[in-house]
Structure formats: structure tokens, C-alpha cells
Amino acid sequence: MSHDGVGLRAVTRSVAFLTAGVLAVPALAGCSEQDEAGKPAAGQDIAAAKRDRIADGGTLHWAVDTVPETLNTFQADADAATSRVAGAVLPSLYRLDANGRARRNPDYLEGAKIVEREPRQVVLYKLNQQAVWSDGREIGAADFSAQWRALSGKDTAYWTARNAGYDRIEKIERGKNDLEVRVTFKKPYADWQSLFSPLYPKDVMGTPDAFNDSARRRLKVTAGPFAVDTVDRKSGDITLKRNPRWWGRPAKLSELVLRAVPREKRAAALAGGRLDLAEIDATEAHRITSADREAKSGKGAPLTHGPGAALTPGRALRSWAIAHGSDEEAADKETMARKKRAKAVAKYTGQQSALRGFVVRKSLEPAFTQLALNGSQGPLADERVRRAVARALDRKELAKAVLEPLGLPAEPVGSHLALAGQHAYADNSGALGDQDTGEAQALLSDAGWVAGGPVKEGKPKKGAGAEASKAARSKKDPKDPKGSKGAKDSDDADGSGDDGMYIVGGTDDKPADDESPSVLAPRQRGGAGGTEKHLAQDGKQQLKPGGAPGAYAPRGTRAPGPEAVGPLARNGKPLSLRFVLPSGPGSQSLRAVGDRIARMLDRVGIRTEISKVADDSYFKDHIASGQYDLALYSWPASAFPATDARPIYAKPVPAADGSLNVEQNFTRVGTDQVDQLFDQAVSELDADESRSLVRKADARIWAAAASIPLYQRPQLTASRNGLANAGAFGFQTPLYEDMGFLKKS
Incomplete structure (x- = not known):
């Protein structure tokens, strides 16, 4: 399971908080009335086709991570699979277009607008006269009213995860006829288009029991192109069938099966015919593109990847020699290993052959990965x-490292609150500034962290250098004793009894990705209380070509680049930050980015202690509980940032029990100014002015420097050849009724 993404409705625990000081933000002037949103960095890739080219019927098997615990999207344990079911079977008055902007859904809504602003905001909805629930009842004011009452927060018997927007409604009434719904707000609400999507029937929202329990396992009444047929937790399948009462364009597929398949098993499930559509990671994407390339070239599976990739000619000859040697015990073991390897290669080759029937669809997710600073x-x-x-981070380099190898646009994200193409987007990163090593060092110096400062820990004992490096390079987490094994590769293992120091050569500023960057030995310089060390006179030490005279490091650590500075310390304590990263198989990309960040920080004298922790504890036990200094995780973008993003950046406040309520602000940094700008934006009914306030809030979030957006997440989807209108959707809400398989020519 990948922890690169974090849902909007996460559970938090309280921790201590120190508010950030207020800074002048010179870039605020850049947030003008001019639309700076631009276009999405990448468009959707869904093999778009007109409906007349798509066959009628067929079953699409689409991977999800798990069978959802609930089918009620407004409960705390709802997940992406819950939302996917709701999108296919329930009304959404508004859905996102290819630019990530909310658009009226004509299947449910003929029109909606603000008809009164004073003394109260009133929105009038005109419903599609054909819109009915699957039991034949018309969708109307009773459904709107039941959802409002359930989500308003007034009745605590409803176990709701959120009530934003619904708590501003004063009353809901029938209009001039059954097709009109009047919603009156007691406080102005700019994001009123975010409400009633999805819309549940009054059967679900009418009572706490129905809301809390009945909608978790089944939805008897629906109103979409599909309806829920079965939810089989044993097999992991959720089967959706065409809704016979659907009044819109008929669904092309007869069935849509959402199948729970872990991400690490999806390549095998695709090859085995169990899936037609699945989000995958870069490794699986490479397998599929390689299989396609092999098919076009007429060659078999290459030895550059797969279970036989590591078997070089030399190793193969050695294996044969052992298997046919005189040592019978060794020969038996090697023969078994050869048979096992041959079986794995045959299985892999067969899968590669089957994967030729798929193509990788690529886009960018409506989500961004950030560096969080606690x-x-x-x-x-x-x-x-x-x-x-x-200021130490080169965000362009990080974006390129992740996205360029995938053939995707590699621009760093310039906003916390929207992505390129969305109404609220504007690049406000200038409020903080671009990468600048000198400025970063000046800020550290101003804060009292100086190179060569005294450290109270004392001089390491003989042989302790490598152990100190090992501990700092990958600090073992008590909840994940296995998580730090990956850092052993470059630790000293020769067992020598020297003092752990040796002369090292210079390196370039961009070491290989597999080098651990957590602790790079400092070059001691004069000044700031430090004395230059010269160990080159030791005849046992050898200076490599291009080495920096006088540089030294614990054995097993990489030499510093030419820009590395001495250890920074203040009041006898070294500057070191705990960098928490997930250790699971789906998080390789995050760990690679973490390594690059650690190297960048080392160049300005900031050391990092990388802790690789178990996936199932990464967010709950570390991010949400505040047990980290640095961490990488993602937030989804919203078309309504004034509502949805506010809990992420709100200033933590004391709770009634004495703890601190951080909502979803896991960096624990917030300001009154940001809160005020969010409050003003969500109450401003002029769209341009509301957008301007959101952008000003974003500039101040940048200035607080607690969350550093890095890059938009890649979206890679394996799609069966011939499947149309499905794949990497980007921003756009999927049109479930248009998905299907192309007619055979």
C-alpha cells in the first residue's frame, strides 16, 4: 500500500504547538485579478471515443485497493473506493471538467444560481424533470432537506465526518413546483456548488440508524447510470449493473466490477485476465511498456528485468559448475535453486506475453506531494x-527526478490550494523564494546555528564513527524493526578496529540514487570556532583523485560535495532532523525523493536522521501524531479550496480537554491571518474576489514555510487494448456511462 497519498478526512491526535511569527509577504501584490490559472500541466489520457464506436455490453474489471468499509462518503472511514461507487450510482449536481473546475451536471440539474443575496443568500436549484431514484420516486426537496439535517452537525446521533457548508444552511424548501429546491443560507457561502454531491436519498439520510449502519454495506436506492448489485467481501468484488431506470445516455457496459487487488499484485492480475483497468506504479508501467516493445520487435522477454535479470553469464556458469560438482549437498541446493529460478522465469515470461494486451495511460493526478515540516x-x-x-531545496530537480523518466511534464507546484488549470491556481512560491544556498545558510546563522560550533556529545570512542553514521543514516523505528534494513548497504562492515575515519575524495553534487544521503561527513573549516583538520599525512590514508584535501568522514559514508559545510550546532546541540519515510514496496519513489532532499539539506549543514517505518504506522503513528520533523505525503486538490483546504492549514486551537485541536494541520503551523483570509474567501460571493483571497492565503502559507509543495503526482493506469473512455482521467470526473470496449472492425 502506498502512503504517497493522504485522504482529506484523516484522524488526528493533539500535540504541542508553537505559532509561527508574522512575516511581510512581498509577493502578495502578484495575486491580481488577472486569471493566472493557466492550463493543466497534463491532459487526461483515456482513449477517448464516440459512443457509436463502443460495443453494447461487456464487463469491465477495475482495480481498487480494498472493498470499502462503508458506501457512505460522509463517514470517517470512507475511501477512494467509496467515492468510485458513489460516482457511478448516485447524483452529483456538479462534477469536475478537464481543468479541475466544477461544472453543472445536466443529467440532474437544469440550472442553479443565487437568486437572492440580501438579507440572506438563496440558491434556487431546478432539477432535471426526468431525474428519479431507482424505486421510481422523483428526486426532490425532501432528499436535499434530509441530507442537510444529517450533515448540519446539529444532531450528534449522526456519525458524520464533515459538515462544512451544510452548517451554514438555514432552511430548505420546495420551490414553485416539485422540480425546484430553494436553499437559504444563514451565512454567505461562496462554495455552495460543493454541496449535495453526491446526493443520497432520504432513505439513507432520514434517520441516524440508516445513515450510520444501513448505508455502510448496501445502497438499496440509487440514481445513476449504474446500481449496486452485490458487495462480496470474501471475493473482494463490488458488482455494479446498469440501472434500468436511468434517464441519461444508457451505460455501454452491462457490468462494472470493482475488484480489490493490492497494488503489488496488479501486474499478475492484469496478466491473469482478472483486471482490465488498474492504477499502477512506475515498475509495473515499465513492465507493460517493455512487453509492448518486445511484441513489436518480435523478441522475447529481455534479461534486463525480471527474476532472471541478475543472472549474468559468469553467475550462470558458476551455478552450473556447482550443480554438477563433487559436493553433493551444494549440488542439490544449487539444483533446487536453478529449478526454482527457471520456474519463476517461465512464469514471468508468460506474464510478459499476456501484458502485451495492455497499454499504459499517463497523466498527472489532481494531487501534489509536499515536504511537511513539523x-x-x-x-x-x-x-x-x-x-x-x-531555500535549500531545488524543487525543479525533485520534480524532474520523479516525472521526467515517465515522460510527464516536470514543473514544481506553485500553490498549496490548487493545481495548474484550476480557478484558484497562481504560483505564489515567490513569497518564500527559490533555491538559494547562501540565503539558507544566512537564515540558519541568524537563528544561531553555526558551522563548527561545539557539540556536547564529546569525541567519539575508537570504532564509534561508523556506528554513529549508521544510526544517523537510518534510525530504526521501534514500531518497524525491519524498516531500516535498506540502509545497511553502505555501512562499514569490515570489522576493522580503527577509529572509523579515513581520507576521502571529492564527489559531484549529484551522487547516485542508491547512495544513502542521510549523514554526509562535514568538512571542518576554520572560523566560527572550528579548526581545519588535515589527516593527509597519515601514510595509511589515500587521497582519491579529485579529492578535497583535509576532508574526512566516518568509514562507510559518502564524502561531502564541494558545497557541504561543517556541522551546525547551537548551545552545544547539533542541528539534526528526523526524516520519516514509509518502508513499503509501493513507496520507492517517496524514498528516492527523500534521499535527494537529505543531500540538498546536507549542503547547507542540516543533517537528517532517516527513519523508515512500516506503512500501516506511517501516517497514524507518525504524521497525525506529530512524531516527525520532516515527512513526505500528498494532498488532493479541490475545486473548493476555501472549504476543503482550510482544515489543512488552520491554526491549531486548544480543545476543551486541554489538548490541541490540529484538525488536518499536521505541521502544527498556522496563523490568524491565514484563518481570516479563508473565512473571508468562503463568505465572499463575488467569485473573482473570493479567488483573490484564496491566493493571498496561499502566499502567506508559503511564507510560513511549514509545507513545501514539490510536484504533482504521476497517474499511471494500465488499460486493456480496446477499452475506451477510461484510463488516466487527470482532473475530470469519469463518465461511467461512456466507458466500454470498442466494436470489433
Whole structure:
């Protein structure tokens, strides 16, 4: 399971918080009335086809991570699979277009607009006269009213995860006829288009029991192109069938099966015919593109990947020699290993042959990955240190490292609150500034962290250098004793009894990805209380070509680049940050980005202790609970940031029990100014002015330097050849009724 993504409705625990100081934000002037949203960085890739080219009937098997615990999207344990079911079977008054902007859904809504602003905001909805629930009842005001009452927050018997927007409604009434619904707000609400999507029938929302329990396992009444047929938790299948009462364009597929398949098993499921459509990671994408390339070239599976990739001619000869040697015990073991390897290669080759029937669809997800800085404690409680971390990062390099190999646009994200193409997007990163090593070092110096400062830990004992490096390079998490094994590759293992120091050569600034960057040995320089060390006179030490005279490091650590500075310390304590990363198989990309970030921070004197923790504890036990200094995770973009993003950046406040309520602000950094701008934006009914306020809030979030957006997440989807209108959707809401298989010519 990948922890690159974090849902909007996460559970938090309270921790101590230190508020950030208020800074002047010179870039606020850049948030003008001019539309800076631009176009999406990448369009959708769904093999678009007209409906007359698509066959009638067929079953599409689409991968999901798990069978959802609930089919009620407004409950705390709802997930992406819950939303996918709701999108196919329930009304959504508005859906997102290819630019990530909300558009009226004509299948349910003939029109909707604000008809009164004073003394109260009133929105009048005109429903599609053909819109009915699957039991034949018309969709109407009673359904709107039941959903409002359930989600308003007034009745605590409803176990709701959110009530944003619904808590601003004063009353809901029938209009001039059954097709009109009047919604009156007690407080102005700019994001009123976010409400009633999805819309549940009054059968679900009418009572707490129905809301809390009945809708978790089944939805008897629906109103979409599909209806829920079965939810089989044993097999992991959710089967949706055509809705015979659907009044819109008839669904092309007769069945849509959402099948729970873990991401690491999806390549095998695709090859085995169990899936037609699945989100995959870069490794599986490479397998599929390689299979397609092999098919076109007429060659078999290459030895450059798969279970036989590591078997070089030399190793193959050695294996044969052992299997046919005089040592019978060794020969038996090697023969068994050869048979096992041959079986794995045959299985892999067969899968590659089957994967030729798929293509990889590529786009960018409506979500971005960020570096989170926990400002509640430690060095990062100082805004200057947070800003130094941000100024040390080359965000363009990080975006290129992730996206360029996939053939996707590699531009860093410039906003916390929207992505390129969305109404609220504007690049406000100038409020913080671009990568600048000198500025980062100046900020650290101003905060009292100086190179060569005294450290109270004392001089390492003989042989302790490598152990200290090993501990700092990959700190073992108590909840994940296995998670740090990956850092052993470059640790000293020769067992020598020297003092762990040796002369090292210079390296370039971009070491290989497999080099651990967590602790790079400092070059001791004069000044700031430090003395230059020269160990080159030791005849046992050898200076490599291009090496920096005088540089030294614990054995097993990489030499610093020419820009690395001495260890920074203040009041006898070294500057070191705990960098928490997930250890699971689906998180390789995050760990690679973490390694690059650690190297960038080392160049300005900030050391990192990388802790690789178990996937199932990464978010709950570390991010949400505040047990980290640095972490990588993602947030989805919203068409309504004034509502949806506010909990992520709101200033934490004391709760009634004495704890701190951080909502979803896991960096624990917030300001009154940001809160005020969100409040103003969500109450401003002029769309341009509301957008301007959101952009100003974003600039101030940048200035606080607690969350550094890095890049938009890649979206890779394996799609069966001949499947149309499905794949990498990007921003756009899927049109379930248009999905299907092309007619055979």
C-alpha cells in the first residue's frame, strides 16, 4: 500500500504547538485579478471515443485497493473506493471538467444560481424533470432537506465526518413546483456548488440508524447510470449493473466490477485476465511498456528485468559448475535453486506475453506531494530554520527526478490550494523564494546555528564513527524493526578496529540514487570556532583523485560535495532532523525523493536522521501524531479550496480537554491571518474576489514555510487494448456511462 497519498478526512491526535511569527509577504501584490490559472500541466489520457464506436455490453474489471468499509462518503472511514461507487450510482449536481473546475451536471440539474443575496443568500436549484431514484420516486426537496439535517452537525446521533457548508444552511424548501429546491443560507457561502454531491436519498439520510449502519454495506436506492448489485467481501468484488431506470445516455457496459487487488499484485492480475483497468506504479508501467516493445520487435522477454535479470553469464556458469560438482549437498541446493529460478522465469515470461494486451495511460493526478515540516517542537519551531530548509531545496530537480523518466511534464507546484488549470491556481512560491544556498545558510546563522560550533556529545570512542553514521543514516523505528534494513548497504562492515575515519575524495553534487544521503561527513573549516583538520599525512590514508584535501568522514559514508559545510550546532546541540519515510514496496519513489532532499539539506549543514517505518504506522503513528520533523505525503486538490483546504492549514486551537485541536494541520503551523483570509474567501460571493483571497492565503502559507509543495503526482493506469473512455482521467470526473470496449472492425 502506498502512503504517497493522504485522504482529506484523516484522524488526528493533539500535540504541542508553537505559532509561527508574522512575516511581510512581498509577493502578495502578484495575486491580481488577472486569471493566472493557466492550463493543466497534463491532459487526461483515456482513449477517448464516440459512443457509436463502443460495443453494447461487456464487463469491465477495475482495480481498487480494498472493498470499502462503508458506501457512505460522509463517514470517517470512507475511501477512494467509496467515492468510485458513489460516482457511478448516485447524483452529483456538479462534477469536475478537464481543468479541475466544477461544472453543472445536466443529467440532474437544469440550472442553479443565487437568486437572492440580501438579507440572506438563496440558491434556487431546478432539477432535471426526468431525474428519479431507482424505486421510481422523483428526486426532490425532501432528499436535499434530509441530507442537510444529517450533515448540519446539529444532531450528534449522526456519525458524520464533515459538515462544512451544510452548517451554514438555514432552511430548505420546495420551490414553485416539485422540480425546484430553494436553499437559504444563514451565512454567505461562496462554495455552495460543493454541496449535495453526491446526493443520497432520504432513505439513507432520514434517520441516524440508516445513515450510520444501513448505508455502510448496501445502497438499496440509487440514481445513476449504474446500481449496486452485490458487495462480496470474501471475493473482494463490488458488482455494479446498469440501472434500468436511468434517464441519461444508457451505460455501454452491462457490468462494472470493482475488484480489490493490492497494488503489488496488479501486474499478475492484469496478466491473469482478472483486471482490465488498474492504477499502477512506475515498475509495473515499465513492465507493460517493455512487453509492448518486445511484441513489436518480435523478441522475447529481455534479461534486463525480471527474476532472471541478475543472472549474468559468469553467475550462470558458476551455478552450473556447482550443480554438477563433487559436493553433493551444494549440488542439490544449487539444483533446487536453478529449478526454482527457471520456474519463476517461465512464469514471468508468460506474464510478459499476456501484458502485451495492455497499454499504459499517463497523466498527472489532481494531487501534489509536499515536504511537511513539523513546527511544533525542535529546531523547526523556529520559522527561520523552516525557511532555510525550504531555500535549500531545488524543487525543479525533485520534480524532474520523479516525472521526467515517465515522460510527464516536470514543473514544481506553485500553490498549496490548487493545481495548474484550476480557478484558484497562481504560483505564489515567490513569497518564500527559490533555491538559494547562501540565503539558507544566512537564515540558519541568524537563528544561531553555526558551522563548527561545539557539540556536547564529546569525541567519539575508537570504532564509534561508523556506528554513529549508521544510526544517523537510518534510525530504526521501534514500531518497524525491519524498516531500516535498506540502509545497511553502505555501512562499514569490515570489522576493522580503527577509529572509523579515513581520507576521502571529492564527489559531484549529484551522487547516485542508491547512495544513502542521510549523514554526509562535514568538512571542518576554520572560523566560527572550528579548526581545519588535515589527516593527509597519515601514510595509511589515500587521497582519491579529485579529492578535497583535509576532508574526512566516518568509514562507510559518502564524502561531502564541494558545497557541504561543517556541522551546525547551537548551545552545544547539533542541528539534526528526523526524516520519516514509509518502508513499503509501493513507496520507492517517496524514498528516492527523500534521499535527494537529505543531500540538498546536507549542503547547507542540516543533517537528517532517516527513519523508515512500516506503512500501516506511517501516517497514524507518525504524521497525525506529530512524531516527525520532516515527512513526505500528498494532498488532493479541490475545486473548493476555501472549504476543503482550510482544515489543512488552520491554526491549531486548544480543545476543551486541554489538548490541541490540529484538525488536518499536521505541521502544527498556522496563523490568524491565514484563518481570516479563508473565512473571508468562503463568505465572499463575488467569485473573482473570493479567488483573490484564496491566493493571498496561499502566499502567506508559503511564507510560513511549514509545507513545501514539490510536484504533482504521476497517474499511471494500465488499460486493456480496446477499452475506451477510461484510463488516466487527470482532473475530470469519469463518465461511467461512456466507458466500454470498442466494436470489433
